[in-house]
Amino acid sequence: MKSDTCQPILDIRFRSQVLQSDVAAVRDIVEATGFFTPDEARMAASLVRERLAQGPESGYLFLFAESGRPGSAHKVLGYACYGPIDCADGRYDLYWIAVRPERQGLGLGRELLASVEERVRTRGGTRMYAETSSQQAYEPTRGFYEKNGYVAETRLKDFYRPGDDKIFYVKDLAR
Amino acid sequence: MKSDTCQPILDIRFRSQVLQSDVAAVRDIVEATGFFTPDEARMAASLVRERLAQGPESGYLFLFAESGRPGSAHKVLGYACYGPIDCADGRYDLYWIAVRPERQGLGLGRELLASVEERVRTRGGTRMYAETSSQQAYEPTRGFYEKNGYVAETRLKDFYRPGDDKIFYVKDLAR
Numbered sequence: 006m007k008s009d010t011c012q013p014i015l016d017i018r019f020r021s022q023v024l025q026s027d028v029a030a031v032r033d034i035v036e037a038t039g040f041f042t043p044d045e046a047r048m049a050a051s052l053v054r055e056r057l058a059q060g061p062e063s064g065y066l067f068l069f070a071e072s073g074r075p076g077s078a079h080k081v082l083g084y085a086c087y088g089p090i091d092c093a094d095g096r097y098d099l100y101w102i103a104v105r106p107e108r109q110g111l112g113l114g115r116e117l118l119a120s121v122e123e124r125v126r127t128r129g130g131t132r133m134y135a136e137t138s139s140q141q142a143y144e145p146t147r148g149f150y151e152k153n154g155y156v157a158e159t160r161l162k163d164f165y166r167p168g169d170d171k172i173f174y175v176k177d178l179a180r
Numbered sequence: 181m182k183s184d185t186c187q188p189i190l191d192i193r194f195r196s197q198v199l200q201s202d203v204a205a206v207r208d209i210v211e212a213t214g215f216f217t218p219d220e221a222r223m224a225a226s227l228v229r230e231r232l233a234q235g236p237e238s239g240y241l242f243l244f245a246e247s248g249r250p251g252s253a254h255k256v257l258g259y260a261c262y263g264p265i266d267c268a269d270g271r272y273d274l275y276w277i278a279v280r281p282e283r284q285g286l287g288l289g290r291e292l293l294a295s296v297e298e299r300v301r302t303r304g305g306t307r308m309y310a311e312t313s314s315q316q317a318y319e320p321t322r323g324f325y326e327k328n329g330y331v332a333e334t335r336l337k338d339f340y341r342p343g344d345d346k347i348f349y350v351k352d353l354a355r
């Protein structure tokens with residue numbers, strides 16, 4: 006078992022095609038993190054549904070990290086949802102990024118994010134935005150963005166509720 | 181004709197129900213302002229389509245200002261699109277507000293906005309957000325928000341493109 010967790014990236018494949026089964030997979034991953042409310046998990050899954058119904062026109066792009074190991078209990082280990090920002094030139098928003106808790110801390114989130122950024126660059130994107138909460142519970146999220154080159158540019162005070170600000174992170178992809 | 185434009189609000193009715201014909205009406209109004217690109221007008225109309233397909237679950241609420249005068253060339257004179265912000269308590273976003281150019285400057289935008297705010301209060305909303313560009317062309321938009329009690333809280337530099345920031349306006353409805 007130990008040797009298995011020491012080579013976490015070796016058996017991972019990235020997939021950008023969106024499958025019907027991803028609706029349940031995304032809801033499951035988001036819920037499993039223990040980080041989000043059931044409402045938020047439903048919202049994350051609804052973006053997959055919108056993408057399946059409307060295709061890339063929906064504005065939602067996905068990247069799934071899948072286990073290539075046979076017999077793996079959960080095939081989809083993590084995912085990211087991102088897309089071009091309407092009416093903005095080359096700006097992209099990272100809507101969701103989540104990794105199953107038992108696969109966290111092994112670099113999978115970083116790999117997912119790097120691959121998303123590379124895909125955005127390929128599409129001519131020059132800047133990524135990510136938004137998160139100022140609450141204590143989101144310290145790991147903010148740490149994740151900061152470690153990956155995102156800078157907290159500004160915030161909206163009490164955006165989510167009194168005492169809970171929205172922080173805007175930005176990363177220039179041209180650099 | 182003159183007396184007509186001096187009593188602009190008298191023959192106006194507000195309607196929150198969304199009709200199939202509003203797809204074209206919204207596109208037409210947004211285009212007629214001369215303010216937005218054809219892409220932006222299509223985007224505005226696509227929100228009506230989303231609302232028609234999914235109902236209030238879409239998260240998009242509308243208010244239409246209609247002429248009650250028989251034989252009026254354009255029945256829908258202006259509209260607003262707004263909705264609750266996901267994962268935020270009592271926060272609402274004003275996505276669009278537009279008035280046909282020949283009916284601008286007569287207080288119709290202000291009436292629409294006041295009615296939207298009243299409807300948000302009735303739904304338990306406590307705060308409205310509106311976002312706009314820092315460009316010179318949007319000076320009337322910013323002036324409109326400021327005259328109606330909105331405060332520019334912060335901005336994202338070069339959000340839309342280099343030299344074109346996104347400004348976040350906020351208004352507390354509890355006051």
